[in-house]
Amino acid sequence: MRDEELARAVRWREDGRHEEARDLLLELSGRHPDDVEVAYQTAWVHDVLGLESEAVPYYEKALAGPGLSDRLGAFTGLGSTYRVLGRVDESLATFERGLAEFPDDPGLRTFMAMALYNAGRARAAVSTLLTVVAQSDQVGRYRRAVEYYAENLDETI
Structure with missing residues (x-):
């Protein structure tokens, strides 16, 4: 069930259905609080929506746990998000x-x-x-x- 819902949320984000993707990803995050893939996708959709401050804790969670399939994307996303928020030292460290x-x-x-x-x-x-x-x-x-x-x-x- 988690895999299908995560895939659906990613499709929705890619198709421009950002709010729907966000709602589903927030629900998934609540059910799977330690899931790095869910955290990463939740961060990404927040970034797409211009909700950078809300994306940060999800990026941090995604990078903190083992097994993330796209660590490169998470580093790029978090570093860029910190930069946009004016948190330049954290951006550079990331x-x-x-x-x-x-x-x-x-x-x-x-x-x-x-x-x-x-x-x-x-x-x-x-x-x-x-x-x-x-x-x-x-x-x-x-x-x-x-x-x-x-x-x-x-x-x-």
Whole structure:
């Protein structure tokens, strides 16, 4: 029963039926308070609805327990949510935890760059973004130069 209801709630969220998904996920959270998958999906739907403050405890619960299938998504979601709420130090700490588990993830690094910018660390933010760009296929023959300037951003002639 739990699996079917969780799948239905996810479908509803994906289909834009956010309020219905939220209602079902809150009900599931009440019945399965230690279920990390339910917590994660409950956090996500709150984020989609712009209810970031309400999403936080669900993200935290999802990351605290074992067995979450999308830890990367939970780190990205929680870090981003903290940033939007102006909790930049917690955002950066969350991204650092996520990067300890997923060191090469470009999405996580990109969201961290936004938090670095909000923390007043523009140089670190740009450097992080340049590193992400350098690791993409889009930079082509300029990869080495972009990698170099990611570390030496202030260098000029």
